[in-house]
Amino acid sequence: MIDEQVRERVLNAADRLYYGRGIQSVGMDELRRASGVSLKGLYGVFPSKAAIVLEVLDRRHAMWNTGVTERVARAETPRAKLLAIYDYLSDWFSDDTFRGCGFINAFAELGSISPEVAERARDHKSGFQSYVARLVADAGAHQDLAPQLSILAEGAQTTAAIAGTPEAAVHARRAAEILIDAAMIAGAASASESPLAEA
Amino acid sequence: MIDEQVRERVLNAADRLYYGRGIQSVGMDELRRASGVSLKGLYGVFPSKAAIVLEVLDRRHAMWNTGVTERVARAETPRAKLLAIYDYLSDWFSDDTFRGCGFINAFAELGSISPEVAERARDHKSGFQSYVARLVADAGAHQDLAPQLSILAEGAQTTAAIAGTPEAAVHARRAAEILIDAAMIAGAASASESPLAEA
DNA sequence: TTGCTTTGAGAACGTTCGTTCTCTATAGTG
DNA sequence: CACTATAGAGAACGAACGTTCTCAAAGCAA
Known part of the structure; x- marks a missing residue:
């Protein structure tokens, strides 16, 4: 073979x-x-089980990235793109093999005894946060929105995993809508204010 | 001894x-x-290591409950009580022994091979969700707010754990403020509407 | 003191793990 | 056909685990 x-x-x-x-x-x-x-x-x-574990995490990271970016790409408005994240989560949570975020799980299990695993988890999460920040910037919303939306996605994953039910995704989505609307107003305000302040 | x-x-x-x-x-x-x-x-x-693990989880559950309820009790308005949850998280995240939620960690490690551990994690989380729902009801806000605030708290915990920094608590708090304000308006609206609808 | 019980330190047991080694069967090459 | 290289099945190894056992020391009653 x-x-x-x-x-x-x-x-x-x-x-x-x-x-x-x-x-x-x-x-x-x-x-x-x-x-x-x-x-x-x-x-x-x-060479070892540890090497397999790290490759599995790397593949999962790539899978997640393509999965979420594809879903986001299918949405048309900046606002819809942000919300598409939660639609992706909703589908994932409904898969009956869903058992939470693999990186959170690996971090919980091995993060404190394997620096490489901890690093993979950190990179995965900070990569997602940067991605959300880019979408938020594209939407012209206040940048505070980005960590808020990331935290919602994070919380939805663990909530759905432990509860064993997928409805956390729709709760997170509804919260995201409210936060986006608030941050669009704030973002528009600060975008129109700060040039004036400098002028 | x-x-x-x-x-x-x-x-x-x-x-x-x-x-x-x-x-x-x-x-x-x-x-x-x-x-x-x-x-x-x-x-x-x-009798066994497994029994010790379960007792540790039970104690942690009790500790968390007293810690958060005490912090909430010190706040005066219903709105401040809801936000006190995130102040409690902020202090916790800043403790240098902080390593995420013990129940999420235990669930990730053993949830799929120990039904007792999985049950403890589920009970812990659903207990917290019920508690938040009670605070939301006391505040007269729309009940959708409860799962939203729980998810924010959940996400803040894993975000802070993996990042190794405590700022997720303040991001979650700021998001919570926005969601609370939105749900207070909605809650007040539905509270004044539904009696009228029935009358 | 003597005898009995309890205790702690750590050896021992059986299992499981990650990893390596042995042995056999097979496939390919001349 | 013989010979060699390869690859799979599973035994073997050393370490670590949870749990139990041994044994000597220490306390205490008489």
């Missing part, structure tokens, strides 16, 4: 198992069974 | 270690060292 195929199979199985049951709860033997790749083949392509 | 003292020592050490480094990462031998209670004494008072 080609190395690329092996990598794909292993990472797919690892993502499913680690996300579904936790990283420390899934041993290499189970990963072997689930991926159909022998232990030897497995260690021929990855 | 009296059993009650042993319990106290063990649970204090266990809470600190499990919260700081994760549950699965802390073995019974380390708990023995940190608590100063021998393995025999430890197993004389607790």
Whole structure:
């Protein structure tokens, strides 16, 4: 079997198992069974379980990015683009394999004993926050809106994960609408005020 | 040593270690060292590590409840009581032992393999949501506000934990102010409308 | 003192983990 | 056909885990 195929199979199985049951709860033997790749083949392509974990996180990061940006791209107005984030979350929460944000989970499990995992989680979250900040800037809203919307998305994920129900996404969306409207007014006000103040 | 003292020592050490480094990462031998209670004494008072974990979670739940209700009680207006939640979070995030919500962490680590841990996390979160809903009702605001404020608090916790900085609390607070103001108007409107509709 | 009970330190047990090694079967090459 | 290289299955290894056991020390009653 080609190395690329092996990598794909292993990472797919690892993502499913680690996300579904936790990283420390899934041993290499189970990963072997689930991926159909022998232990030897497995260690021929990855140097260690830790390396697999990091690659799984990197793939998840890329998946999340493409998923959310595609959904946002389908919306037309800047306001709709911001709200599209919560529609994406809503769909995700309704998937019956949903078990919260993989990065929050990995951070909770390993963040304090694996600097690499902690770094992946930080990068993932700060990347999302920057993305939201860009959308907020495009909408011409006050920049305070960006962390507020990020926090709402974050909270919706853990709330939905622990409750086991998807309705947190619609609550977050409704809150986002209110915050966006408030920040559009504030953003428009400060955008028209500050040039005048300088003039 | 009296059993009650042993319990106290063990649970204090266990809470600190499990919260700081994760549950699965802390073995019974380390708990023995940190608590100063021998393995025999430890197993004389607790039947298993799993039982210690559950008691730690129960204590943390009680601590959180008293902490937040005390802080809320010190605020005077219904609106200030709602915002006091985020002041409490702000102080907590600034504590340098802060490492996110212990229930989210425990859920991420063990939720899918320990139904008892999952149940504790669910109960903890739904208890908080009910509490917020009561405060919202006292404020006469629209009930949609309750899940919105809960989600903000939730998101602030994970955001602060992963970023390692406390400013998520003030962002959440500012968002909460906006949502509260919007829901007070809506709540007042529906409170004055629905009796009229029925009359 | 003597004898009995309790205690703590840590060895021991059985299991599981991540990782490596062995052995066998197979496939490809001459 | 023989020979070699490869790859899979699973045993083996050393470490760590949760839990129990051993044994010696210490306290206490008589």
